[in-house]
Amino acid sequence: MQKTKNIVARSSLYTFMLIFTGVVCYPIFLMIATSLKSNKDIFTNPYGLPSNFIFNNYSKVFLVSRYDLYFRNSFIVTLSSIALILVLSSLASYVLAKYKFAANRLIYFYFLIGIMIPIKLGTINIVQIINGLHLFDNLLSLIIVYTVMGVPLGIFILTDFIKMIPEELSNAARIDGCSDYGIFLKIILPLLRPALAAVAIVNILPIWNDFWFPLILIRSEHLKTIPLATSILYGQYETQWGMVFAVLTTASVPLIIFYLIISKQFIRGLSEGAFKG
Amino acid sequence: MKKNRKLKPIIIFFLAPALILYSWFLIVPILNSLRLSFYTGNLFKAEKFVGLANYIKLFTQSPFNERLIGAFVNNIKFFVVLCIVQNLTALILAIILTRKFKGSEFFRTIFFIPTTLSVLVVGFLFNLMLNPTWGFIDKILKAIGLEVLIRPWLGDPVTALPTISLIGSWQYIGIPLILFTAGIKGIDQEIFEAARVDGVSQIGLIRYITLPLLKPIIGVVIILTFIGNFTAFDIVYAVASTMGNPNYTTDIFGTFFYRTTFGRGTASFNPDPGLGAAIATIMFFVVFIGVILWLAIFRRKEEE
Numbered sequence: 001m002q003k004t005k006n007i008v009a010r011s012s013l014y015t016f017m018l019i020f021t022g023v024v025c026y027p028i029f030l031m032i033a034t035s036l037k038s039n040k041d042i043f044t045n046p047y048g049l050p051s052n053f054i055f056n057n058y059s060k061v062f063l064v065s066r067y068d069l070y071f072r073n074s075f076i077v078t079l080s081s082i083a084l085i086l087v088l089s090s091l092a093s094y095v096l097a098k099y100k101f102a103a104n105r106l107i108y109f110y111f112l113i114g115i116m117i118p119i120k121l122g123t124i125n126i127v128q129i130i131n132g133l134h135l136f137d138n139l140l141s142l143i144i145v146y147t148v149m150g151v152p153l154g155i156f157i158l159t160d161f162i163k164m165i166p167e168e169l170s171n172a173a174r175i176d177g178c179s180d181y182g183i184f185l186k187i188i189l190p191l192l193r194p195a196l197a198a199v200a201i202v203n204i205l206p207i208w209n210d211f212w213f214p215l216i217l218i219r220s221e222h223l224k225t226i227p228l229a230t231s232i233l234y235g236q237y238e239t240q241w242g243m244v245f246a247v248l249t250t251a252s253v254p255l256i257i258f259y260l261i262i263s264k265q266f267i268r269g270l271s272e273g274a275f276k277g
Numbered sequence: 278m279k280k281n282r283k284l285k286p287i288i289i290f291f292l293a294p295a296l297i298l299y300s301w302f303l304i305v306p307i308l309n310s311l312r313l314s315f316y317t318g319n320l321f322k323a324e325k326f327v328g329l330a331n332y333i334k335l336f337t338q339s340p341f342n343e344r345l346i347g348a349f350v351n352n353i354k355f356f357v358v359l360c361i362v363q364n365l366t367a368l369i370l371a372i373i374l375t376r377k378f379k380g381s382e383f384f385r386t387i388f389f390i391p392t393t394l395s396v397l398v399v400g401f402l403f404n405l406m407l408n409p410t411w412g413f414i415d416k417i418l419k420a421i422g423l424e425v426l427i428r429p430w431l432g433d434p435v436t437a438l439p440t441i442s443l444i445g446s447w448q449y450i451g452i453p454l455i456l457f458t459a460g461i462k463g464i465d466q467e468i469f470e471a472a473r474v475d476g477v478s479q480i481g482l483i484r485y486i487t488l489p490l491l492k493p494i495i496g497v498v499i500i501l502t503f504i505g506n507f508t509a510f511d512i513v514y515a516v517a518s519t520m521g522n523p524n525y526t527t528d529i530f531g532t533f534f535y536r537t538t539f540g541r542g543t544a545s546f547n548p549d550p551g552l553g554a555a556i557a558t559i560m561f562f563v564v565f566i567g568v569i570l571w572l573a574i575f576r577r578k579e580e581e
Binding site for chain 2: 025043095111114124129209252270
């Protein structure tokens with residue numbers, strides 16, 4: 001009796017999970033499959049795999065647009081911003097976690113404001129500041145904005161983590177004649193690696209996928225990031241179905257693959273990173 | 278902790294870069310945007326101090342006052358759907374997925390995939406799927422005998438906003454799912470064991486142990502949804518343009534702010550950054566009040 005009940009419970013569990021998997025995966029499957037179909041195929045056979053796989057949607061899209069540049073721009077912006085976030089927030093967190101001085105708590109809470117108040121709300125003045133620095137229509141403007149966007153949460157995660165590193169380690173190094181800077185570089189930084197990974201992971205998606213700031217700060221064709229290019233190409237090809245789907249697939253698949261490869265670290269990093277919020 | 282009367286150089290060297298950049302490009306711009314709401318001018322230069330004129334225009338002059346109320350109401354509706362559909366589903370899924378069964382890790386990995394997509398791509402994708410010319414969704418509904426549900430989901434003022442909210446839920450279920458999963462895994466297993474020995478039912482375990490202990494995480498998820506929603510832009514831009522089609526029924530603060538400030542994608546508006554700054558200020562206070570309420574409701578209970 002117990003056994004039949006178990007089997008029923010188990011199979012309904014799996015049925016539920018599979019239905020949900022379908023709801024999650026099918027639109028993505030559809031996007032990829034449609035990008036590989038001919039226009040006729042898209043209308044006569046909209047649901048399944050292509051009746052024959054064709055790639056000329058992609059070749060047409062790649063021929064007229066500069067995906068090499070769009071990907072390059074997105075890479076430059078994402079990697080530089082994350083590198084800067086890691087450097088700035090680990091330096092600041094070290095001092096906030098290990099040194100006692102009058103404004104310590106105050107500065108820490110000052111940084112936390114940035115977690116709660118989205119940088120978007122300062123957009124108008126950011127445009128003015130960026131323009132004043134002659135960085136309008138320049139990738140550096142995006143790098144600065146994303147760095148500032150990531151630093152508060154970075155400091156929050158890293159300060160917590162550095163506080164847990166036992167004081168004895170630093171003290172032992174100090175007795176051996178290690179300077180304050182040396183302790184940071186040789187003791188703290190190597191131990192900080194998992195936390196740094198978490199900070200990097202928390203920032204990948206919001207930076208890579210951001211559309212708001214490129215839309216406002218970038219004009220030139222050769223400086224477009226993937227989301228901005230996607231939006232413009234979507235408008236251009238609106239009636240050419242196969243090509244539109246090729247544009248959407250090109251924008252998504254690289255990150256999906258990247259995520260699937262490191263999904264374990266990805267999910268762990270996100271839970272560690274966001275959990276502390 | 279090293280105690281020191283005077284500031285060591287390392288404190289200044291290490292703090293200065295983050296502090297300067299953060300103040301310069303986040304704190305100052307947000308404060309300045311509040312200040313700019315009392316001025317008129319073009320995007321690059323505030324020209325004239327006008328006192329409360331922007332606010333008066335926003336609250337009393339048509340069509341701005343209608344747009345403001347509309348955006349606020351739409352954001353609230355959007356937020357409610359996200360909390361019910363996205364967050365509640367994520368909670369249920371997290372409870373299921375944390376009971377160890379074959380494939381639970383796999384399913385969690387899969388459910389996060391849409392979150393890795395850009396909001397823009399998701400918006401465009403569903404826009405195409407719901408496009409009546411292709412008739413993709415219509416044919417599916419017909420095939421499963423739900424012909425009554427065939428309608429222009431994004432064209433009908435009644436269904437457009439709920440549809441967009443559902444699209445948003447589909448994409449972002451991964452984030453609350455991960456947070457809830459981490460929260461449930463963090464609960465001491467012995468509490469469950471003890472309760473089970475005392476004969477507490479499965480539902481009882483969830484009701485009396487999982488949910489109360491998960492309260493801080495539920496609070497975090499709600500406030501993150503709230504902040505994200507009241508500053509959202511991409512999803513409506515992708516599905517319903519900056520005009521919040523049809524007829525502003527999907528207009529939210531983000532699109533209203535963009536349209537007013539930058540005026541792009543719209544023929545009938547002149548960009549008005551002063552008015553835009555006033556909208557940003559209102560958004561700021563909405564987020565601010567949300568955060569205060571969250572601190573009052575969830576953080577205090579945590580301390581008790």
